[in-house]
Amino acid sequence: LEFFMEHYKLAFIGFGNVGQALARLLQSKEYELKEKYNITFSITAIATGNHGQAIDPNGIDVVDALRTAKHDGDFSSLSRSPAPANTLSLIRTCKADVLFENSPVNYKTGQPAVKHIRTALECGMHALTANKGPVVHAYHQLTALADKQRKKFYFESTVMDGAPIFALFRSALPAANVHTIKGVLNSTTNMILTQMEGGESFDDAVAYCQKIGIAETDPSGDVDGWDAAIKLSALITVLMGIPTKPTQIQREGIRDITLDKIATAKAKGMRWKLVCTARREGMSVHARVAPEMVGPESPLYTLTGTTSIAQFETNVLGMLSIIESDPSPQTTAYGLLADLLNAISGK
């Protein structure tokens, strides 16, 4: 059966939590991918932000790469070819079949990820990313380029980690037009609110989230609603077809939600949630991110910790809600693996 196997050369741009989780997931699924999908793979290029780059046409050893990342080592020590001048020339020279773009998100411009993805598509690779920037800043251009190249630009992990939202509408809900979107899309603020319901101060709750690795040193991206807004922008851009940037969304974070407000809600049997809402009206959309009190009649009430939800109203079904419980870097990595398998099977 060996001659039915397809071999895929993979390039990784960014090798942080998500890139490493993907490498581990690919490794653990190696046998299953061979058995069930008739594919084998090798990682032929890795570009990191601060720890150099590696190219090896014969495949970089995954264990070596993970060990190097763990010890903040220099990836150029793993390189069998001379290291290219920069990430774009790495993409151009590595001859990979698939690019995984997992560099840090840039809310304002989507760069340099947009350039990375454009270059990869121009070189005939599928471009798969967990980075929200390119989706809100260049979805239509990159998708048109991908179509022209007969390749895929997929980004399942950008919203709700590995939960299949974009694939759902792409492959399972044909002829469905999305009218409204509602969701709790930022896990960190939801965890902060859950901790505050348990009596912790806002600062302590933020510190807790930093400790468990779900909040940045500067928590502004989460607590001021930027992450929720960029995810809502991505959903609107792709599912409603209306290009939308996070700055176009009315946005209020959770800094004004005091322990007093939480106690008042609790007394009414309710909870505060950072809610994303978008309603299509003709060719425009009204969208906002803001704290709302929700009661136990809403599935939003049940979301504690890092659990998230997206609800969709379409012209073909009643409201459809998707809840993802307990995401992790592994589930984000799964979203990228699903993108890979869907891209190569044309789904």
Added chain:
Amino acid sequence: LEFFMEHYKLAFIGFGNVGQALARLLQSKEYELKEKYNITFSITAIATGNHGQAIDPNGIDVVDALRTAKHDGDFSSLSRSPAPANTLSLIRTCKADVLFENSPVNYKTGQPAVKHIRTALECGMHALTANKGPVVHAYHQLTALADKQRKKFYFESTVMDGAPIFALFRSALPAANVHTIKGVLNSTTNMILTQMEGGESFDDAVAYCQKIGIAETDPSGDVDGWDAAIKLSALITVLMGIPTKPTQIQREGIRDITLDKIATAKAKGMRWKLVCTARREGMSVHARVAPEMVGPESPLYTLTGTTSIAQFETNVLGMLSIIESDPSPQTTAYGLLADLLNAISGK
């Protein structure tokens, strides 16, 4: 552009609520199907249980068919060809491209729907159904036959109406193995329990469901858990790959849920739900349908009326929950339309 159009001849077995809703949906989507999917269609055969059959190679007028159904008329009056002796010969002679099998469910054997679908696949048609019988009684055989014929046997509407459950796992969640399934899958019992929470007796709640058209004259299929059990069987059979029949599922309906029990639950801030559960253990599965008390921390608590939920634990994500609010014959019809579009696009 006319020469890129693909024309599909459709045969309907069963023309009750679901068949009629599908005919109306197809009619209302005619322009969109042409514009966005480059397909046109005609209904070339309709077989009913008690009102005769019609065949017309040039297409039966949809308005005529709906009017005939509304007035309990005889479909043979719409036939341009001599009516075949029975449904199987209608399938063999109608030369359709797609069969929609929507005859009444037979919990025990799946017949005659299994025969209808087998015959359609043998004749080179896609076979699409909202009938649960063939799924639990012949999924593996019919799918193998469909694969051999390079056609599709799809049945999205059998569980949670039009909500995409089977397509989700088929097209959006590659390499995911389902470990556990939990759900509230029967709308009628959920509506009965909701009405009883409002103070109605069991009998009045059943009568209400009969009045709004969601319960049969003999409500046993719903209240004794048969419908929930066959839906759970379908999920286990397809998503876990373990052939399972409703009689193999430990089953308890809602007849023992008294107003007293409901009041006791309410006093605790809880609700009774008819819960389906399946847990895979190796190559076997433990499955049951039984009433359970659930609290506001569970999304099951929020399901009132006809809203339903399915929750899946897999090896690749945390728990994934799908909620469908307010289903109707239109949403069931949408599931069949989605099956059609997915079948012809190979998804």
